[in-house]
Amino acid sequence: MDVSRKLPVAILGTGNIGTDLLVKVLRSEVLECALFVGRNLQSTGMAKASSLGVRISDQSIDAFVRNPDCCKLVFDCTSARDHLVHWPILQKQGKIVIDLTPAKVGTMCVPAVNLQEGLQAQNVNMVTCGGQCSTPLAYAISQTLGKVEYIEVVSSIASRSAGPGTRINIDEYIETTQEALEKFTGCGRAKAILVLNPAQPCIDMQTTVFAKVANPDLPRLDAAVRAMVAKLQAYVPGYQLVIPPIYENGRIMVMVRVQGMGDYLPKYAGNLDIINCAAMAMAEEFARKLLGAPAPRDREGAA
Amino acid sequence: MNPTTKPILICDVTLRDGSHAVAHQLTAAQMEVYARAAEKAGIGILEIGHGNGLGASSLQVGLAATDDRTLLRAVRPCLSRTRLGVFVIPGFATINHDLKPAIQDGADVVKVASHCTEADTTQRLIGFARESGKETFGVLMMSHMAPKETLLEESRKMQSYGAEGVILMDSAGAYLPEDVAEKVRFLVEHLSIPVGFHSHNNLGMAVANALEAARHGATILDGTARGFGAGAGNAPIEVMVGVLQKAGFATGVDLYGILDAVAVAEREVITTVPSIRGISLVSGLAGVFSGFAKHVERVAKEYAVDPRDVFFELGRRRAVAGQEDLIIDVAIELADKGGKNRGHP
Numbered sequence: 001m002d003v004s005r006k007l008p009v010a011i012l013g014t015g016n017i018g019t020d021l022l023v024k025v026l027r028s029e030v031l032e033c034a035l036f037v038g039r040n041l042q043s044t045g046m047a048k049a050s051s052l053g054v055r056i057s058d059q060s061i062d063a064f065v066r067n068p069d070c071c072k073l074v075f076d077c078t079s080a081r082d083h084l085v086h087w088p089i090l091q092k093q094g095k096i097v098i099d100l101t102p103a104k105v106g107t108m109c110v111p112a113v114n115l116q117e118g119l120q121a122q123n124v125n126m127v128t129c130g131g132q133c134s135t136p137l138a139y140a141i142s143q144t145l146g147k148v149e150y151i152e153v154v155s156s157i158a159s160r161s162a163g164p165g166t167r168i169n170i171d172e173y174i175e176t177t178q179e180a181l182e183k184f185t186g187c188g189r190a191k192a193i194l195v196l197n198p199a200q201p202c203i204d205m206q207t208t209v210f211a212k213v214a215n216p217d218l219p220r221l222d223a224a225v226r227a228m229v230a231k232l233q234a235y236v237p238g239y240q241l242v243i244p245p246i247y248e249n250g251r252i253m254v255m256v257r258v259q260g261m262g263d264y265l266p267k268y269a270g271n272l273d274i275i276n277c278a279a280m281a282m283a284e285e286f287a288r289k290l291l292g293a294p295a296p297r298d299r300e301g302a303a
Numbered sequence: 304m305n306p307t308t309k310p311i312l313i314c315d316v317t318l319r320d321g322s323h324a325v326a327h328q329l330t331a332a333q334m335e336v337y338a339r340a341a342e343k344a345g346i347g348i349l350e351i352g353h354g355n356g357l358g359a360s361s362l363q364v365g366l367a368a369t370d371d372r373t374l375l376r377a378v379r380p381c382l383s384r385t386r387l388g389v390f391v392i393p394g395f396a397t398i399n400h401d402l403k404p405a406i407q408d409g410a411d412v413v414k415v416a417s418h419c420t421e422a423d424t425t426q427r428l429i430g431f432a433r434e435s436g437k438e439t440f441g442v443l444m445m446s447h448m449a450p451k452e453t454l455l456e457e458s459r460k461m462q463s464y465g466a467e468g469v470i471l472m473d474s475a476g477a478y479l480p481e482d483v484a485e486k487v488r489f490l491v492e493h494l495s496i497p498v499g500f501h502s503h504n505n506l507g508m509a510v511a512n513a514l515e516a517a518r519h520g521a522t523i524l525d526g527t528a529r530g531f532g533a534g535a536g537n538a539p540i541e542v543m544v545g546v547l548q549k550a551g552f553a554t555g556v557d558l559y560g561i562l563d564a565v566a567v568a569e570r571e572v573i574t575t576v577p578s579i580r581g582i583s584l585v586s587g588l589a590g591v592f593s594g595f596a597k598h599v600e601r602v603a604k605e606y607a608v609d610p611r612d613v614f615f616e617l618g619r620r621r622a623v624a625g626q627e628d629l630i631i632d633v634a635i636e637l638a639d640k641g642g643k644n645r646g647h648p
Contacts, residue, residue, distance in 0.1 A: 150362075152361055152362045152363065154361075154363045154625070154628055156625075156626055156628075156629075159420060159421060164423070167421075167423045167424050167426075168423075168426060168427060170393050170394055170397075170424055170427075171393070171397040171398055171399065171427065174394075174397050175397065175399070175400075191361055193361060193363055193394060193395055193625065194394040195394055195418075195623060195624075195625040195626055196394070196418060196421045196424065196623075197418070197621065197622075197623050197626065198418065198420040198421065198448075198621075198623075199620070199621035199623075203620075206628075206629075206632075208363070208628040210361075210362035210363065212362070242632060243631065243632060243635060246631075248602075248605065248631065249601065251362045253628070253631065255628060255631075255632060
């Protein structure tokens with residue numbers, strides 16, 4: 001359908017997340033950035049986009065009202081409150097929306113777990129950075145060991161990677177991450193903890209998943225976790241297994257570390273990178289579906 | 304008594320910091336009996352709960368024997384003059400799930416804590432506690448890790464969110480009296496709200512540091528019965544009250560009353576009176592969160608590594624409160640390198 005065989009997309013929000021996503025989109029074989037949209041032409045993100053030769057607009061959501069045919073898919077990298085305003089407008093225009101805010105309007109999606117479910121939705125919510133990191137592991141635990149009595153995830157991130165939005169919305173981060181854990185594991189008791197560490201040089205994002213299970217079959221779990229990690233590494237190159245599943249003090253424990261790709265954001269900001277990598281995996285899958293291109297490999301079935 | 308010195312508000316955290324000492328296994332009955340004794344002693348604030356505060360019962364830090372609501376509802380009727388305090392760390396607890404119910408259950412005082420450089424994470428919770436009409440303090444944990452200028456900047460943020468006082472926590476027991484003097488004096492000079500100090504005894508300085516804080520203008524001091532708290536424990540509240548009296552500070556606490564309360568605690572609450580064991584000293588020297596002690600001991604044993612090496616490595620990695628999972632990461636790394644130094648001359 002598209003002569004260039006690339007799906008035109010727009011990025012709404014020109015902060016750190018939006019600008020890093022732009023660098024990723026420019027590298028994509030199936031996406032092209034038709035418009036980079038914000039409110040302020042003087043912002044650092046706008047300057048970066050301009051320097052990369054990307055079309056920019058400071059008209060915010062009005063850019064889409066004025067030019068409804070500019071793209072097929074929109075990444076919303078603004079805020080939960082703004083997303084509630086943007087969504088009805090974009091919905092009417094038939095745009096696929098990938099929501100990186102914690103607004104939770106759409107289907108919560110973690111590509112390694114429910115890519116296909118996400119493809120059926122018009123509004124896909126990317127949960128949280130900690131959710132992208134931890135729910136695949138939690139899912140692997142619940143799929144392998146059956147009933148999980150209790151699941152808990154702890155993410156430690158570098159202070160410098162947590163902007164004002166993250167800091168003021170920690171409660172929403174916790175609630176959304178817990179909701180995703182419950183959705184993907186079927187466990188009714190989930191807890192998420194977030195720790196900011198100001199150490200210099202900055203720490204990489206580190207996430208630990210703890211679980212209480214009746215039957216801690218470690219050899220089976222080890223294989224399942226390693227398979228899941230490989231699946232994530234297909235779209236999050238910096239995702240590493242640090243501690244394979246152990247049974248310690250009456251609990252299962254798995255630890256991973258995420259280093260970012262260092263596109264626009266520093267490498268330590270693995271937390272920001274992973275949600276962008278997940279959004280890219282989602283958007284590229286939509287692009288292949290809409291362009292009728294074959295997937296390079298069966299991602300969800302892989303490993 | 305020196306008429307120019309302001310009275311000191313004594314905050315008894317036996318039933319909160321002490322939770323660390325018993326892996327968060329305190330019961331409602333234990334809390335009730337101690338609360339009645341604290342009330343009789345004229346304690347200003349009695350803080351209760353899991354060692355890391357509301358909502359912190361977890362596999363990461365330790366599951367509590369009793370949930371926050373049950374504890375608060377049990378202690379509430381035991382107090383009238385003494386205010387009931389809760390401690391809360393954003394990132395562990397949320398307003399909806401934890402703080403709002405605690406206020407409904409009768410908390411009078413809310414201490415909202417963050418790592419000493421992350422005060423902006425406390426904005427919503429401090430705001431909520433104030434809007435709910437509660438006495439609200441900000442707490443800067445692990446405050447040995449930041450210079451006084453940073454602590455002032457972070458305290459000012461808390462003040463701007465509505466905190467009615469800021470408490471410097473020596474979470475690692477790493478302060479020497481001159482550090483207390485420097486930081487407390489600087490905050491007292493530059494802030495318009497009261498300043499407090501929370502001691503740990505890893506270097507044997509807990510009471511001396513509390514006194515030093517008072518001498519430099521701190522007006523809120525935390526202590527626990529016989530020092531019952533994380534790691535090497537806190538400033539023993541009975542000693543702190545006695546020393547403050549001798550130094551001419553008013554505390555409003557009755558000396559015999561607090562001694563009687565401590566006797567109750569010894570009988571009903573305290574399993575082992577904290578002492579400065581080798582690993583607590585090392586923990587203080589390494590500047591590591593006191594609450595890690597029990598976890599480090601367990602994990603070091605399991606992986607056959609020297610707990611002292613674990614503490615120093617955690618210090619090198621600049622671990623903060625809430626990073627208990629790092630202990631296992633460090634222990635595995637040390638074990639891979641050959642385990643204990645002992646036996647490998």
